[in-house]
Amino acid sequence: MIVIRQYHEDDACTVGRLIADTYSEYNLSCFPPEEVGKFLGPxxxxxxxxxxxxxxxxxxxDSEMVFVAEEDGEIVGVLRGRKERLASLFVRGDHHRQGVGRMLVQRFEDESRxxxxxxxxxxxxxxxVPFYRAMGYQRSTGLRRAWSFDGHGLPVQPMKKKLSGTDSNS
Ligand SMILES: CC(C)(COP(=O)(O)OP(=O)(O)OC[C@H]1O[C@@H](n2cnc3c(N)ncnc32)[C@H](O)[C@@H]1OP(=O)(O)O)[C@@H](O)C(=O)NCCC(=O)NCCS
Structure with missing residues (x-):
């Protein structure tokens, strides 16, 4: 069973490895190996x-809001964010398409509300992008090229979602 909980500093080593491995495999594989380290920073x-x-x-x-997804005591996903911004989300490859990302985003949205x-x-x-579209996020501009630590040129898609259950008049 997947449990979503607050991140603790004790989780840093496991979470750091999860981020490095998932980011390298799913987001940075288009860059030459000698460039990947720049995008990974620390x-x-x-x-x-x-x-x-x-x-x-x-x-x-460390961030204002950090949640991890755990299965049988093992961390399989992490979401970092702050007020109005979801900063990063990584789910371990062997747990993709099992609803872990959805649970982390829902927790972040609930806290944000x-x-x-x-x-x-x-x-x-x-x-x-297909994941966030499934979560109700929409493109807010065209594709951009972003910095990631010392690496530049990572294609990113700015997206946004208006939260339901919030007052639209104020
Ligand atoms: C994007 C990511 C976080 C999604 O996590 P996940 O746990 O696999 O997502 P979920 O299982 O909760 O997916 C929910 C829905 O999103 C959609 N979706 C998720 N991954 C998808 C994919 N690769 N292609 C198309 N649709 C996808 C589906 O509609 C899915 O529902 P379904 O499986 O019932 O069809 C994960 O693929 C990941 O860590 N990717 C690498 C890192 C990354 O790019 N992070 C985003 C940084 S902003």
């Missing part, structure tokens, strides 16, 4: 046990 050291590198990764993961947020914005990876 996450390129996710499999290192160096305490300074792990501390830097923990700082990067309690904060009075009306619109959530994201810069979606091209890979994730």
């Amino acid at each position: 996450f390129r050291h996710a499999h290192s046990s160096d305490p300074a590198q792990q501390a830097e990764i923990a700082r990067m993961i 309690t904060l009075g947020v009306r619109v959530i914005r994201i810069s979606a990876t091209v890979y994730a």
